[in-house]
Amino acid sequence: MFKNYVKIAWRSLKKQPFITSLNVFGLAIGMAGALLIALYIYDELNYDTMFADSERVYRVNADIKFGGAVMDMAETAAPMASVLEKDFDQVETVTRIRNWGSLLVSSENSKANGKEDRSAYVDPNFFAFFGLQFLEGDVQSALENSNALVLTKSTAQKYFKDSEAFGKTIRLNNEEIYTVAGVVEDMPKNSLLREHTVFMSMLGFEDSRSTQWGSHNYFTFVKMLPGYSIENFQAPLQSLVSSHLIPSVQSYYPGITEESFLASGNYVRYSTTALEDIHLHSNRHIELSQNGRIENIYILASIGLFLLILASVNFMNLSTAHSLKRAKEVGIRKTLGSKKQSLVSQFLTEAGLISFASLIVALLLAISALPYFNELAGKEMTMPYNSPIFWLLLLMGSVFLGLLSGWYPAFFMSRFKPVKVLKGSGEQSIGGSRVRSALVVTQFAISVFLIVGTLVIYHQLQYIQGKDLGYSKEQVLVLNDVFTLGNQKQTFKEQVKNLGSVENATLSSYLPTPSNRSDNSYFEEGVTDQEYAVQMQRWFVDHDYASTLDLEVVAGRDFSRDFPTDSLAMIINESALSKMGKTADEVLGKRFSSDLGNEGATFYTVVGVVKNFHFESLRNEIGAWNMVLGDFSNAMVVKLKPGDFSSSIGQIENIWNELVPSQSFDYYFMDESFNDTYQMEQRLGHIFIVFTILSIIIACLGLFGLAAFNAQKRTKEIGVRKVLGASVAQITYKLTLDFLKLVGLSVLVALPLGYFAMNRWLQDFSYRIDIPWWIPVLAAFAAVFISVVTVSFQSIKAAISDPVKSLRTE
Template sequence: MIKNYLKTAIRTLRKNVGFTAINVLGLALGLATCMLIVFYVVDELSYDKYNSKADRIYRANMQIKFGGIDQTYASSPAPLAGTFQNDYPEVEKAVRLLQRGGYNVKKGTQNIHENKVILADSTLFDVFTLPMIAGDPKKALIEPKTVVITETTAKRYFNTTQAVGKTLTFNEHELYKVTGVIKDMPKQSHFNYDFILSMTTTQESKDNAWFSNNFNTYVLLKQGVDVKKFEAKLPSLMRKYAGPQLQSILHLTFEAFEGGGNRYQLALVPLLDIHLKSNLMSELDHNGNIQYVYIFGAVAIFILLIACVNFMNLSTARSANRAREVGVRKVLGSQRKYLVAQFLAESMMVTFVSTVIALVAAYFLLPVFNNISGKNIGLNTSSLIWLVPALLATVLVIGFLAGSYPAFFLSGFRPIDVLKGKLSSGFKGGMLRSSLVVFQFFISIVLIIGTLVIYNQLKYIQNKDLGYNRSQVLVVHGVYNLGDQSKVFRDEVKQLPGVTGVTMTGFLPTSDYRNSSSVFQERSLDPKKAVLAQTWMVDDHYLSTLDIKLTKGRNFSSQMPTDSAAMIINETAAKLMGVRDPLNKSMFLPMDNMAKTFKEFHIIGVIKDFNFASLRTNVSPVILMYGQDNGALSVKLNTANITSLMGLIKNKWKSIQPGKEFEYSFMDDDFDSSYRAEQQMGTIFIIFTSLTIIIACLGLFGLAAYAAEQRTKEIGIRKVLGANVANIVGMLSKDFIKLVIIAIVIAIPVAWFAMQKWLQGFAYRQNIQWWVVVLAAFLAVLIAFVTISFQSIRAALANPVRSLKNE
């Protein structure tokens, strides 16, 4: 019986090869696209799940409201981890991570600049699942000047994973003993490092400073601990330990501090929420965004639905032509259940073939998708464990849905009605098909509007006046490696032809090099007269090199010794001060964590606000101080031959320190990297929208062909009576265009609302323009008309004699 079903199904599908090809192609394209998006979503949702205790790991964030700024940090005070372990029985283990920027690591005579370096407590391996292949995880990071490295790093430096006991030289003279080798950290981790240095090496880890938030602190709670109840204890922890220091610094009780509208609180975030739901200051890496997971998840569902709608539309359209077949088979004694099985078998066969084609296509397109999305997704055994059952379920569900109409509806016809031709209602009778066409184009129009809005916002970000000029600015990193020779390097670069400006500091608008401090307007350190600001050390060429505008006062000058106690503030800081003219006003900056000493500065200038953080957030206060910081050297170039000038700068570097790596970037590229997620999203959105439209057009093409076929004799009569090609095309097109217009009316408010929600994630954004909606509507109508016209013109040009010769 099953063999007969398959044989009949193959014969029927071959007989209608055109519609079968459209069905298979449309469904395969939709399934392949859906699979790629599912791979992306699964990858994003899998971050940090490699940790066996992931459900019990939390990170401590600091929520600070002070000096006119309300900010949450991914970091916390140094003594917090020890306090958790000593005072709270709910905590099984706690660990701190501390970023210190890049290090130079010696390999033979070569100094390699390594950025993936972190300091960690010895409890790291008790909290996180980082399998050690050499060494003892319980002892590896206890002693100072010890380091744990990854498997790949061990092979890179020692050509073996048996590196325990060997020595690495950091920053020319710091010797670290290798005490462990771990497997490479999974890419699906919110932090990923090659070198883990012992925390006991740094004095800062031993400080009892509760108002210095430089450590990323994680706690592993014991089994069965109620997180909400544990979190409710955190305010009392801060009152107990931070309170006395607050009293010493500001001469305020913690209660009075909070009563003044300030906040200094701890909050716990689950480990599994960090990658997608946390984009704070002091993150260990650039995280993802849960919004994009939701958006791409919805797009995957939409594309799959459109592909299924196509399949159902064409299946139901062709089913009317098979009504006579059903009638004949019933007259010959075929039972309804066998007819149902026959139609379902045909549907399942088409779905199965489409799924196989889709899987093969997704496999070969995966490298291209990885390149576009910045991912490194691969098909492996673990992927197939969930993918194969999912695909089988897809075959069954889609096959059943697409075959259900002809199977259950047509199989219920009375043979006498079918054979008399009473059931031939043509295209206009297909209310279900019309609704599905509206649904298809509703989704397509929503995606078109979304794509245009995303493109518009990305263009706005790239062209917005940021308050500084990042064009043709070369940033040489790690200038501190030159030591006393850094000034020599700066002065020699400054003399090169084509160099119009040079400034030496790591505090740049496009870097993550930051320093936040509370600055007070009075010696008494009154919190009501405080400004929480970024305090950056710059030289007297900073403003001119980056083209930052002064609105009041003057720039720093190397000819004025008093400028060592001078400040330049931005407009936001000036507003928060609440004074009409801040020039020559004094500000007091604590010089240590306990504010036992402070230094008086005088304001000599006010600069225009410039965006040094993401355009998702408003500009915050910035205070520039005059001094030396050799974190980086920024070079303003003005030459047509950048490659040649770059070579000269590199030669200057090598002449001073031939063994140190020359590392650089361009400020434009650094800025673009901050919005790489949005750029990738925009590119992927454009591709998926195009595929959605193609899939929708395939279905529309098939339906137009079917409609023209159903009305062949009508078209022949109209042509005999004098109708021209334009009349015929208009007649065949108007029914479809009406459906597209209905879809436009429904889609516009939905797309408008969805994209307004997305734009709210940006403090600086471009409003949705009216032309976006008009263009999306025009494109939808144009695409539909072009698709339909191909079949309509073909039908209109046909010889009417052929269609009427049997009448």
């Protein structure tokens, strides 16, 4: 019987190639889009699961409130790891990572440097802890020497070509000589270590042996014993505040106790985050790499589901639109003895064939689109062709979608009454208008929802791009690795400033885009109570910093070479002023130090206040900040005049090559670095646009099918209206109005849902737009315009038909 169903289904589908093609194409678009989204979600959900015992690994966090600042830290103090390993029986082992940023690297026989953007100091047990296998060297002993390091495979090939790297020496930043003690595979692309290429032994980093608990710079990972509940670890972990942190802090805050610390509203709260949860559930002050957001996964999963629903609804509408042509077929089958169950099986078989054909087309579409989707999403995903589970899920999904899409047309057509349809009154016997109307409302509600989401994301990104950040990022060139100039840095700076195309230049590693960060607790001279501490970022700059980046001095003055005492001067921002609880006049001339408890503490005198500027992401409030004069410059910022930037860069490069001909010239524009900060939002916006367009295409196909069904059902009515004098415009308006009512209803349903969902998404930004009135209006207008264009084709076609033919049809 099934074989017979398949034969008849195949013949029936061949008889209606246009409708069959529309059905296959509509389902295929939805399935292809959902498949790409499923691959993306699978990749995101599987971050860091490849590491050994990943389900038992946790990162220790520190939530801190002190000095008016609230910091959610993913890092802890240096001695935390040894205490956890020695004093906690439930801990199997501990390891640490200390991020170190970029390095200039050269092999022993080369004077030219390469650059590695992400390096770190790691404990000797790091690679065994995470189960990373060595290609060269021994995983157990590789980092037991202080000058040892481990390279990833591609990095080793970069500096040693095809020869073995193990045992050879390498030079870092033109100074330190390290021995390559191991080579590992490149870090997995869906892991928190994906950008790291150089791992140096923690034994060679003196700060790692510090016993101070007040400085948090180390990512600390613990591996719990099998079967141990992490909930039982929280209370013992928090006890470290009283047993270790407070006693350590008393060395520079002598009067502090845990009671006084808490009574002043401050706190330190230790917690853990599962390794497998870090990527999607952690958004702390500093992370090992840029994380995703679980909210984006929910959004994309909803879009994938919407695409499947739209494709299914589209199939239902197109099938019912064509049902009039099969009414007599159903009548004859029933007259000859076919039962309703048999007819349902027949129509479901047809739906299954269409679904299977759609699956094949969807796979081809997805395979073709995957490279572009990878570029759009910043991924390196591949189709898991060798996975039986993948193929099984695809087949099961295809069967389920076929049944879901085919059940309504199957039961709808199997209910035709043979007496009526064989007498030619099938149009009146075919109902289901409420269901079809509900399907259209569902389709366009989803489309309007996605249009609102796309417009909000785009508008927020435009707001970020256009917001006054309080500093100049346009025409600003950042030159990296200027420390390689040695004592020629000032010479280089002055020669660059003398170029006609250069407006100004400054030397500093501290930039308002991602760069160095340094937090310190400051006390006014004569004050020692921790309750009055002010936590501020401290940036080391030169005299030209504020003028180069156009920071606005709102009180006092900028640094000046006319004041030799400015070597101990400090400029703060308005947020720091607010946290001090003083006015600008009150704070100017006051002295502050971050060396409380140390003999010979250095005090800085406040000489100026600058207007707040956004030196962190717009997701965060502007914190307290200060700058002091100091030569800690790995970068130089150059403000260019409008003109030919490539020529200006060429001139600067020529000066560089004259001074350090063996060092590579590395630069970027500050606005590009600013944009990189919001890559995740930009990618989400692009993905939204692509899948919104797909949803609109699918919705239009469904509306097109329903318009065809409606025009077919009302053929005689149209003929009568024309005979009685109705114009083409009047008939078109009449046919279109019914659909506009449905689209209007979908707009009323979708706009509140879209507003609510996107308002929740915006809450992650401290500086964000209020959703303007024109976004829902534009979304509604777009939906109405698209529906009118889609329906008008069928309406005009029906309106201009010959009424004689329509009135003679039986």
